[in-house]
Amino acid sequence: MMLDRMTAPVRRRMAWLVAGNVALLLVIFSCLLPGDTISGAVSRLGTVLADTPRNIAPEMLAAIGLTAIIWTGAIDLSIGSVLAVGGAVFAMGYSHGAHPAICFAGCLLAAGGLVACNGLLVRWLRIPALIVTLAGLAAYRGLALVLVNVGVPGFDGNLTVPEEIYRVPGRDWAAWILLAAAGSAVAAELFFRMPRLWLAHGSSSAACRLHGLDLSRLAVSAFLFGGFYLGLGGVLYVSNQQTIDPARMALGFELSVIAAVVLGGTNIFGGEGSFLGTLLGVLFLYLARQTLLYALDDVHARQAFEGALILGVIGFDCVLHRGEHRMEELK
Amino acid sequence: MSIDPDSRNGDALLELSGVCRSFGGVEALQPTTLSVVSGEILGLVGENGAGKSTLIRLVSGVLRPDAGEMAWRGRPVTLDSPRRAIDLGIATIHQELEYCGHLTVAENMLLGERWPRGRGGWIDWSAMQAEARGRLERAGCDVAVDVEFARLSAVEKQLVAIATSLSRDAGLLILDEPTASLAAPDARRLIDHLKTIRESGVAIIYVSHRLDEVLELSTRVAVLRDGELVHLADAAELDGPGLVHEMIGRPVQQAFPRTRHQPDVDHEKVVLRVEDLAREGMFEQVSFQVRGGEVVGLAGLVGAGRSELARAIYGLYGVDSGTMELLGRPWRPRSPWDALQAGLVYLPEERKRHGLVADHGLSPSLAIGIRDRLTRWGLVCRTEERRRVAGMISAYDIRCSGPDQLVGTLSGGNQQKALLARWLERDPRVLVLDEPTRGVDVGAKAEIHSVIDRLAAAGHGVLLISSDLPEVVGMSDRVLVMSRGTLVAELSGESQTERDVLQAAAGLVPGPAGETA
Numbered sequence: 001m002m003l004d005r006m007t008a009p010v011r012r013r014m015a016w017l018v019a020g021n022v023a024l025l026l027v028i029f030s031c032l033l034p035g036d037t038i039s040g041a042v043s044r045l046g047t048v049l050a051d052t053p054r055n056i057a058p059e060m061l062a063a064i065g066l067t068a069i070i071w072t073g074a075i076d077l078s079i080g081s082v083l084a085v086g087g088a089v090f091a092m093g094y095s096h097g098a099h100p101a102i103c104f105a106g107c108l109l110a111a112g113g114l115v116a117c118n119g120l121l122v123r124w125l126r127i128p129a130l131i132v133t134l135a136g137l138a139a140y141r142g143l144a145l146v147l148v149n150v151g152v153p154g155f156d157g158n159l160t161v162p163e164e165i166y167r168v169p170g171r172d173w174a175a176w177i178l179l180a181a182a183g184s185a186v187a188a189e190l191f192f193r194m195p196r197l198w199l200a201h202g203s204s205s206a207a208c209r210l211h212g213l214d215l216s217r218l219a220v221s222a223f224l225f226g227g228f229y230l231g232l233g234g235v236l237y238v239s240n241q242q243t244i245d246p247a248r249m250a251l252g253f254e255l256s257v258i259a260a261v262v263l264g265g266t267n268i269f270g271g272e273g274s275f276l277g278t279l280l281g282v283l284f285l286y287l288a289r290q291t292l293l294y295a296l297d298d299v300h301a302r303q304a305f306e307g308a309l310i311l312g313v314i315g316f317d318c319v320l321h322r323g324e325h326r327m328e329e330l331k
Numbered sequence: 332m333s334i335d336p337d338s339r340n341g342d343a344l345l346e347l348s349g350v351c352r353s354f355g356g357v358e359a360l361q362p363t364t365l366s367v368v369s370g371e372i373l374g375l376v377g378e379n380g381a382g383k384s385t386l387i388r389l390v391s392g393v394l395r396p397d398a399g400e401m402a403w404r405g406r407p408v409t410l411d412s413p414r415r416a417i418d419l420g421i422a423t424i425h426q427e428l429e430y431c432g433h434l435t436v437a438e439n440m441l442l443g444e445r446w447p448r449g450r451g452g453w454i455d456w457s458a459m460q461a462e463a464r465g466r467l468e469r470a471g472c473d474v475a476v477d478v479e480f481a482r483l484s485a486v487e488k489q490l491v492a493i494a495t496s497l498s499r500d501a502g503l504l505i506l507d508e509p510t511a512s513l514a515a516p517d518a519r520r521l522i523d524h525l526k527t528i529r530e531s532g533v534a535i536i537y538v539s540h541r542l543d544e545v546l547e548l549s550t551r552v553a554v555l556r557d558g559e560l561v562h563l564a565d566a567a568e569l570d571g572p573g574l575v576h577e578m579i580g581r582p583v584q585q586a587f588p589r590t591r592h593q594p595d596v597d598h599e600k601v602v603l604r605v606e607d608l609a610r611e612g613m614f615e616q617v618s619f620q621v622r623g624g625e626v627v628g629l630a631g632l633v634g635a636g637r638s639e640l641a642r643a644i645y646g647l648y649g650v651d652s653g654t655m656e657l658l659g660r661p662w663r664p665r666s667p668w669d670a671l672q673a674g675l676v677y678l679p680e681e682r683k684r685h686g687l688v689a690d691h692g693l694s695p696s697l698a699i700g701i702r703d704r705l706t707r708w709g710l711v712c713r714t715e716e717r718r719r720v721a722g723m724i725s726a727y728d729i730r731c732s733g734p735d736q737l738v739g740t741l742s743g744g745n746q747q748k749a750l751l752a753r754w755l756e757r758d759p760r761v762l763v764l765d766e767p768t769r770g771v772d773v774g775a776k777a778e779i780h781s782v783i784d785r786l787a788a789a790g791h792g793v794l795l796i797s798s799d800l801p802e803v804v805g806m807s808d809r810v811l812v813m814s815r816g817t818l819v820a821e822l823s824g825e826s827q828t829e830r831d832v833l834q835a836a837a838g839l840v841p842g843p844a845g846e847t848a
Binding site: 004005007191192193196197199200203204206207208209210211212213271272 | 417
């Protein structure tokens with residue numbers, strides 16, 4: 001039933017990603033085989049898979065949030081810097097001996113609040129989200145550094161967090177938090193009206209206006225939803241780090257998340273996509289990185305291959321259906 | 332001015348009293364007093380720029396009037412938003428439908444409403460689809476509700492839009508050029524549907540440039556000219572020429588100004604030859620030729636493959652098989668640029684989406700067609716550009732405030748003339764015109780017809796694609812009819828009639844008058 005409401009390109013992309021993820025798992029398995037028995041390789045593959053939720057949870061949650069924002073035809077380019085602010089707030093709490101729960105809540109509220117704030121700025125200033133969040137990209141990174149310099153006594157560039165209790169959410173609970181949050185998002189897409197209205201907004205804001213829908217409210221609700229998921233992702237991200245370094249924290253995170261969202265079939269201009277596709281997109285990128293980890297030693301070569309892979313998957317899909325796209329344009 | 336309660340028509344649904352609106356000092360609608368009665372169809376006609384759109388936007392809550400009053404069912408109202416108009420029962424279906432293409436038909440129908448919920452507050456999709464299906468059935472429409480809206484045909488989209496409006500207890504339905512993009516049978520289907528709706532007591536304001544439709548459907552007809560309501564009469568008292576006279580304030584030659592030329596050597600030369608052209612899913616085994624000085628009509632239903640064929644000839648996409656010749660040479664365009672350089676131009680069906688950039692000025696929009704001829708060593712000669720643009724504006728009587736006026740603010744007819752001028756400045760030998768008079772007023776239409784006639788007289792070959800049957804029959808030397816991607820008939824002489832074209836387009840073999848094949 002969920003698939004019925006997805007557009008053909010999104011369904012097609014998801015099918016590609018399912019096949020791609022299976023193929024990548026087989027490649028990883030074949031990389032583990034040399035010098036090991038089959039059962040040994042299976043065991044090591046199991047370890048890789050067991051670590052997967054913890055490693056991909058922050059990106060997956062952020063991607064779900066960004067998907068909702070992109071559906072409305074907006075975007076948030078500042079999410080990496082927003083995570084840095086979340087990390088700074090966490091560091092401030094930690095350095096003042098706050099309870100872990102308060103540190104995590106502060107991180108969630110700071111990150112989520114800034115994304116929601118982006119939504120409100122887009123609404124009030126009537127400036128495209130691209131511009132507002134591009135400005136936020138620099139402004140929030142600067143804010144994070146100011147916060148740690150002012151709020152963390154003796155801060156010297158990074159802050160080490162040795163206590164295990166501060167890493168429980170990101171390490172021990174990540175899989176469950178991810179399961180609950182991703183499941184809720186998919187359920188919302190399946191059974192609630194708001195995600196469909198976000199898609200409607202991105203598909204034709206004029207149609208929504210003529211039907212009497214409040215576009216500002218829709219846009220802000222998408223940013224609020226995105227903020228919550230990014231904040232949650234931020235908590236898992238921060239609590240999975242041993243050191244907090246706001247200057248370098250989550251650098252390039254937004255590009256990776258946007259790539260996963262687009263890979264998952266979401267139209268970058270809004271109006272089309274699915275949370276399920278996004279989840280598959282994040283998984284695909286993660287498995288691709290794991291594969292490259294086994295296949296290539298050079299970190300720069302791995303980055304180059306990762307980019308080429310994203311381009312390859314989307315490009316291959318587009319080339320195969322170029323005629324269809326042309327017809328869509330000319331309709 | 333206020334509405335005198337005693338002077339109100341007891342059945343009046345909507346009353347406008349002295350309603351007016353200006354834009355930047357230009358009076359788009361002069362103080363207008365008008366009423367619409369339950370169960371009537373009020374035809375609203377006028378040239379482009381006459382004030383029809385302004386009136387519609389005021390009534391639908393998109394614009395607020397500068398002065399005047401409105402009353403709905405006898406009570407004064409302020410229509411300050413589309414939502415307010417919808418809530419009152421005023422539904423507007425614009426010429427270019429606004430819809431969410433990636434959402435389903437059911438979702439589009441219930442977009443601004445509460446969606447049916449089941450246990451736990453979750454959307455009950457089955458109930459939602461059943462609700463949409465029920466609304467469509469009550470409106471007499473047979474359209475699947477679980478498909479993407481974008482996949483519906485043009486007439487299905489119109490029918491769904493009407494059913495949506497009626498389902499919201501609309502007392503007044505405003506339709507702006509609903510048949511502009513429909514082929515004749517689909518337009519007939521829609522008109523018959525509107526007659527049924529009228530019988531249920533719903534009032535309709537029907538805006539159209541197709542005067543035959545307006546006269547057939549309407550109870551009364553209101554004529555706007557230069558923002559002023561100049562005539563309001565029962566439709567039974569009006570005829571086509573009289574209506575045209577009221578619209579533009581002068582008599583207009585409505586008949587098609589086609590002059591049949593004596594064949595001569597130049598005119599007999601084949602300028603475009605198409606042999607067994609095919610592209611999977613679009614058209615197959617299409618063969619025809621166009622001679623210099625000839626207007627060849629290409630008729631068919633929407634989706635018959637006419638526009639696709641035209642685009643393939645123009646080089647917008649390749650073909651799977653078949654050959655073409657342009658001016659006696661093999662023709663295999665790789666892009667539209669090849670076509671332009673070879674002397675072939677194409678006027679697209681949808682001028683707003685594929686023909687013009689609305690927020691560009693008129694000057695660059697006209698000059699872009701001859702950019703290569705205005706450029707030397709990569710630099711554009713502005714003096715020459717201004718001279719050529721001024722010449723085009725004058726030669727094609729493009730009514731504008733100046734070469735800097737934004738194209739999007741020109742009337743439909745003047746936009747179309749601008750498009751024509753842009754390409755004709757290249758002095759092409761072959762023109763492919765796709766619905767050249769769609770959505771333009773009767774005056775501009777006559778001017779475009781004159782241009783086509785002059786082009787043919789000058790030896791140009793014209794392939795004229797049109798869903799307007801009188802136009803395609805009246806303007807063409809012969810008519811090719813396409814159905815489901817293939818050419819099914821070539822009509823000329825006495826067999827070139829609207830009836831025969833329609834029969835062929837519908838898949839019936841044209842027979843002698845009075846017989847149904």
